[in-house]
Amino acid sequence: MxxxxxxxxxxxxxxxxxxxxxxSLISAGLTIIYGTLGVLNLAHGALFMVGAYAGxxxxxxxxxxxxxxxxxxxxxxxxxxxxxxxxxxxxxQRPPEDQILVTFGIGIVITELxxxxxxxxxxxxxxxxxxxxxTRLGFLFYPNYRIxxxxxxxxxxxxxxxxxxxxRIGMIVRAGIEDSxxxxxxxxxxxRIFLLVFGIGAMTAGFAGIVNAPILxxxxxxxEPFLVMSFVVVVIGGVGSFPGAIIGGIIAGEIISMTSMFSxxxxxxxxxxxxxxxxxxxxxxxxxxxxxx
Amino acid sequence: xxxxxxxxxxKSGIVRRDFLKAGAGVAGGLLLSGGLGFSRLAQAAKSYPxxxxxxxxxxxxxxxxxxxxxxxxxxxxxxEDEIKGYQLAIDHINKGTSLAKAYAPxxxxxxxxxxIEFGIAxxxxxxxxAVQAISKFISDKKAMMVTGSVxxxxxxxxxxxxxxxxxxxxxxxxxSNATTGKDCQRYSFRACHYxxxxxxxxxxxxxxxxxxxxxxxxxTPDYTYGHSVYNSMKExxxxxxxxxxxxxxxxxxxxxxxTYLLNIANSGADVLVNICFGRDxxxxxxxxxxxxxxDKMTLxxxxxxxxxxxxxxxxxxxxxxxxxxxxxxxxxxxxMAKAFxxxxxxxxxxxPGWSAHIxxxxxxxxxxxxxxxxxxxxxxxxxxxxxxxxxxxxxxDVHWRAGDHQLxxxxxxxxxxxxxDMRNKEDYYDIVEGVPGEKVMPPLSKFGCxxxxxx
Numbered sequence: 179m180x181x182x183x184x185x186x187x188x189x190x191x192x193x194x195x196x197x198x199x200x201x202s203l204i205s206a207g208l209t210i211i212y213g214t215l216g217v218l219n220l221a222h223g224a225l226f227m228v229g230a231y232a233g234x235x236x237x238x239x240x241x242x243x244x245x246x247x248x249x250x251x252x253x254x255x256x257x258x259x260x261x262x263x264x265x266x267x268x269x270x271q272r273p274p275e276d277q278i279l280v281t282f283g284i285g286i287v288i289t290e291l292x293x294x295x296x297x298x299x300x301x302x303x304x305x306x307x308x309x310x311x312x313t314r315l316g317f318l319f320y321p322n323y324r325i326x327x328x329x330x331x332x333x334x335x336x337x338x339x340x341x342x343x344x345x346r347i348g349m350i351v352r353a354g355i356e357d358s359x360x361x362x363x364x365x366x367x368x369x370r371i372f373l374l375v376f377g378i379g380a381m382t383a384g385f386a387g388i389v390n391a392p393i394l395x396x397x398x399x400x401x402e403p404f405l406v407m408s409f410v411v412v413v414i415g416g417v418g419s420f421p422g423a424i425i426g427g428i429i430a431g432e433i434i435s436m437t438s439m440f441s442x443x444x445x446x447x448x449x450x451x452x453x454x455x456x457x458x459x460x461x462x463x464x465x466x467x468x469x470x471x
Numbered sequence: 472x473x474x475x476x477x478x479x480x481x482k483s484g485i486v487r488r489d490f491l492k493a494g495a496g497v498a499g500g501l502l503l504s505g506g507l508g509f510s511r512l513a514q515a516a517k518s519y520p521x522x523x524x525x526x527x528x529x530x531x532x533x534x535x536x537x538x539x540x541x542x543x544x545x546x547x548x549x550x551e552d553e554i555k556g557y558q559l560a561i562d563h564i565n566k567g568t569s570l571a572k573a574y575a576p577x578x579x580x581x582x583x584x585x586x587i588e589f590g591i592a593x594x595x596x597x598x599x600x601a602v603q604a605i606s607k608f609i610s611d612k613k614a615m616m617v618t619g620s621v622x623x624x625x626x627x628x629x630x631x632x633x634x635x636x637x638x639x640x641x642x643x644x645x646x647s648n649a650t651t652g653k654d655c656q657r658y659s660f661r662a663c664h665y666x667x668x669x670x671x672x673x674x675x676x677x678x679x680x681x682x683x684x685x686x687x688x689x690x691t692p693d694y695t696y697g698h699s700v701y702n703s704m705k706e707x708x709x710x711x712x713x714x715x716x717x718x719x720x721x722x723x724x725x726x727x728x729x730t731y732l733l734n735i736a737n738s739g740a741d742v743l744v745n746i747c748f749g750r751d752x753x754x755x756x757x758x759x760x761x762x763x764x765x766d767k768m769t770l771x772x773x774x775x776x777x778x779x780x781x782x783x784x785x786x787x788x789x790x791x792x793x794x795x796x797x798x799x800x801x802x803x804x805x806x807m808a809k810a811f812x813x814x815x816x817x818x819x820x821x822x823p824g825w826s827a828h829i830x831x832x833x834x835x836x837x838x839x840x841x842x843x844x845x846x847x848x849x850x851x852x853x854x855x856x857x858x859x860x861x862x863x864x865x866x867x868d869v870h871w872r873a874g875d876h877q878l879x880x881x882x883x884x885x886x887x888x889x890x891x892d893m894r895n896k897e898d899y900y901d902i903v904e905g906v907p908g909e910k911v912m913p914p915l916s917k918f919g920c921x922x923x924x925x926x
Contacts, residue, residue, distance in 0.1 A: 186733070299548045395782070438734060
């Protein structure tokens with residue numbers, strides 16, 4: 179094992195931030211739903227995939243990648259709302275194991291339906307023409323599209339932040355996270371807010387799915403690894419915490435990038451090991467509040 | 472599992488004794504009226520001791536073949552293609568077509584008069600899932616043969632289980648040296664090329680094409696298959712004066728290869744050997760292109776996955792070297808290959824990948840072994856395989872090596888065509904060379920195969 183060169187170190191530092199931001203966004207959707215509704219949504223990876231496929235279809239129809247992004251968000255939003263109205267809302271009062279099982283089941287059904295319709299072979303979503311090419315960032319070459327993706331993701335995170343922290347709806351959502359019973363007693367229809375939150379979480383996953391589509395293979399089970407990773411991020415950052423999801427995502431991205439310079443085989447192992455240590459030392463995560471469910 | 476078997480064996484023993492007694496008496500007449508009775512009586516006349524699913528699995532008019540392939544995960548496209556290859560082979564065997572007879576001369580409809588029935592399970596590219604599915608095939612369905620794999624980790628786990636159960640297991644795709652090396656099994660037979668034979672065949676060709684004294688970086692999936700191909704490619708390229716400068720080990724099923732690719736970009740390599748397979752190969756190669764690696768480095772795919780070309784596109788493949796088990800243009804030189812490719816295309820509307828071909832070939836080679844052995848009795852069938860007779864196939868004459876159960880067979884070197892030279896949309900490769908199996912087989916001692924007892 180040799181020490182990495184400075185250009186390599188800086189490259190990986192930058193790449194850790196880029197991959198981390200994406201993890202932050204996916205995890206934010208997961209953590210908002212959990213924080214507000216108390217439901218651990220194991221169909222989150224499937225919603226990510228739905229975003230990619232809906233975007234793929236929009237791209238086929240319109241030929242525009244911007245419209246594909248809109249299509250991906252709407253697709254995931256619709257599936258998310260349907261999920262909440264038809265099934266998930268009947269599970270708010272049920273034990274967490276039931277919620278986990280039902281959302282896991284929904285995830286499988288969505289994935290298999292997509293496989294039935296589209297087949298198992300990857301669908302092509304090419305990098306948009308304005309994203310082709312490579313930028314030389316002094317110390318590293320980085321694909322243009324990945325840089326643009328960082329900007330998309332950062333903007334999406336900023337919008338989510340503004341929505342949660344600067345609007346009345348956001349205030350209600352955050353109040354709901356703290357004590358949904360009290361919010362209900364204040365005369366606010368918590369269930370309508372719940373639907374809204376579920377929709378936002380699903381749309382976030384769908385957005386992440388379609389902006390990621392050009393660099394991944396669009397297949398029915400593409401969401402699975404991201405579901406796993408977003409759990410790690412949420413555990414590190416603190417379950418139900420929005421800032422925790424962002425910081426946790428960046429930390430996870432950096433851990434993978436940094437350790438890969440020394441030993442690529444151990445980069446994911448290291449991430450899980452650090453998560454385990456953190457769980458032992460600080461079970462509520464970096465930004466979690468002790469005792470909150 | 473073993474408890475299950477202890478209970479099963481005496482029971483099937485009684486069945487067999489009853490069967491033998493009946494063979495001479497009244498039931499013999501009943502069997503004859505079934506139409507297939509003659510060969511059944513012929514079987515009953517040869518008495519073999521009960522072992523595995525024998526004779527429980529051959530009591531009816533059909534035998535069961537268990538197919539466990541990945542239908543989800545990074546290797547699912549190859550798994551689905553394998554299913555199509557199995558179905559084609561089974562259909563030909565059950566109908567006793569001229570193609571089936573070309574593989575197993577003397578065959579009529581079905582195998583020894585029995586039709587093949589099959590079941591399909593999704594092994595999810597996970598050894599534990601595969602083992603569960605195969606256990607069910609063996610205990611519930613009394614499978615006489617189990618087959619299917621895309622991952623070597625799955626093939627090795629399945630091979631171990633079937634060896635314990637004394638049931639023939641035929642892996643489809645498995646590129647690890649270990650499959651017929653340290654993890655070889657008495658009841659398992661591999662027909663495809665693999666890490667060592669692929670690397671030995673490919674190394675001199677890429678030296679001629681790319682030049683001498685090259686620096687090589689590897690992208691290696693972090694499990695037995697990847698490690699095997701890495702070790703073999705390293706061995707043969709270093710022997711011809713190339714140096715190894717970097718090896719990245721992403722896990723199977725990686726979706727973002729950026730960290731690994733950045734390490735390779737900074738390694739000073741001028742050749743990128745991508746060992747990834749299935750969807751991982753597609754994603755990693757696309758991302759390597761996006762990171763500008765393919766402008767600086769020559770790409771080599773030592774174990775080219777089926778459908779790689781369809782998914783990355785011809786532009787990216789131009790001039791890329793790799794090895795394959797089969798490529799459909801072999802139909803232009805071999806009548807058996809033509810019959811296979813034409814019929815596959817008629818049924819499925821596209822050319823077969825090598826995943827379909829290896830599934831087809833393994834099934835036909837099994838039919839041949841059973842036909843020649845004239846029984847399904849597993850140890851006798853294993854013995855038939857081990858005779859190592861020359862068998863005519865659509866990849867030329869092949870034979871099994873008794874010492875490690877590897878098929879001695881050619882390795883095909885392919886090179887991506889210029890898009891303007893493609894005659895049709897699936898005409899992605901030129902076959903540069905078909906390297907004969909004898910020239911690339913490792914010495915038997917090389918990978919430590921020790922076959923277990925047959926009963």
